[in-house]
Amino acid sequence: MNEERSRSWEVVVVGSVNADLVVGVERRPAPGETVLGSDLATLPGGKGANQAVAAARLGGRVGIVGRIGDDGHGELLRGALAADGVDLAHLTVTEGAPSGVALITIGPDGDNSIIVSPGANARLAPEDIAAAADMIGRASVVSFQLEVPLPAVEAAARAAAEAGARVVLNLSPPAPVPDELLGRCDPLVVNEHEAAYLLGGARESAAETAAALVRSGARSVVVTLGAEGVVVADGEGASAVPSPKAEAVDTTGAGDAFTAALCLRLARGDSLRDAARYATRAGAAAVRKKGAQSSYPTPDELPDPPGE
Template sequence: MTDDATGARTYDVLVIGSANADLTVRVDRRPGPGETVLGTDLVENAGGKGANQAAAAARLGARTALLAKVGDDAFGEMVLDGQREAGTELRHVLVERGARTGTAMIVVGPDGDNAIVVSPGANSRLLPGDVTDARAAVAASAVVSLQLEIPPETVRAAVAVAGETGTRVVLNPSPVPEVLDPALLEAADPLVVNEHEARGLSGLDAGTAADWARALRARGARSVVVTLGAQGALALDDAAGDPVAVPGVAVTAVDTTGAGDAFTGALATRLAAGADLADAARFAVRVGAVSVTRAGAQPSYPTAEELD
């Protein structure tokens, strides 16, 4: 499905994934086993890897839609308000009566690093049939962005529909499984992973990020991006070539929550606009760098004007 006879797509980016309420507390140090520490006042924000990536893309000006499921509770409304503020199309967000919206409990240390526990809630009720029902939206999108905070069978259904409709798949396999479904790996263009995920999925016990990227490409991924935190990223598009190193941007980190989602949303945005993988990764590194200088996930994401 396209929006006119010229073949133009209705959406630049369709994100199919999770939507959560983020409950964040900052601490002077993270507690050890059996230990209690005092933190700051609780801060509630819209989050979830899917909703975060949609918000990041929409704030950068991409025509963005979100397919997700929330509960009919106050957290669900908070999630929807966050997407409205970002500019995301919400007609494909489903509200499940009697369900609790997914929730993430986040503890942020003084260095900006975080520890997160997620209760899936309504995310676990986003089913393959919901994706099939949204086939027209997938077909109308240049890129579909996927993560693994929703049921694996739903992700597989999204990959299948994207393959049938010719929609490019950006896959961020997080939370990372021990073994990634080969059908998902082979659809990923690119597979977006951090160093830990890249090593685990590559099957290599040692090596460098470049080695892991090549191994993942050899295992079937159409292209690979490895994020390196403050050091930037590696982008591998050509199976016979070397990964392109994208340098990081020097910033003072305040909160790294949602930085990977900012990166992935920005990457999908630039790929939808026709950029090559290395250029898209350069843009995404800048967006991710801005996001860690501000507290929270979605509230930290820059607009295109702020990035300039």
């Protein structure tokens, strides 16, 4: 494969593009209960778009493959991606479907709860992947999540692997993963809940969880642990990577910032552990500000690694 062609994009993201409708609450309502919240904020989001913006803001050459609706939210989303320099050649406007929307409530501790209405994201299909074959084939790393239909993810992962790109899958929201797709993941990125779903139950430690996922077929694994950092694993073993300390204001999209930074550093030749060490800094920076994309750091805004 021609080396110059392979590096036209450092990261290509195949994934969701949503408008985030965000309300802060003192507590979440019980069934049948109404509570008052803060003013509604409408912000650009979606796991795919978040990862694309985060990687671009860190200086990456980034493209996205996804779908938006022909509506006001779609205009907002396209504008936000363009502002950070993401290549939009394969961001398709879908007639007859609204843009995806995420309904987000944020508690006083900064933790969030999210309901996603996929909208146009649910129309992403293998035909879209075929149309984007040139972009996918010229990427160093191709990143996926599961807010878009699995057939599109499978088609894109297959195309990426055949072109020699590294495949990174963030198993969010959790869903069954075909063996062929799992075997392409290098790494599979999961939190503890997603890992337990895939394994059919929790393990005693994150290291055991990561090792079990490698045995299940993933080439490598990253288990994210929030403020505690991550555990990375491959066929040679597992190791912990701590995260910088950060006072959480809003955790929305922090996992996407982590995954984006991980992909970018892998595209630039870092080992999985070194890439994860860099990515924890991006995740820690993101929780310090409100919003998803609005919280993503530039390289100069990254906190120092733990111990420095």
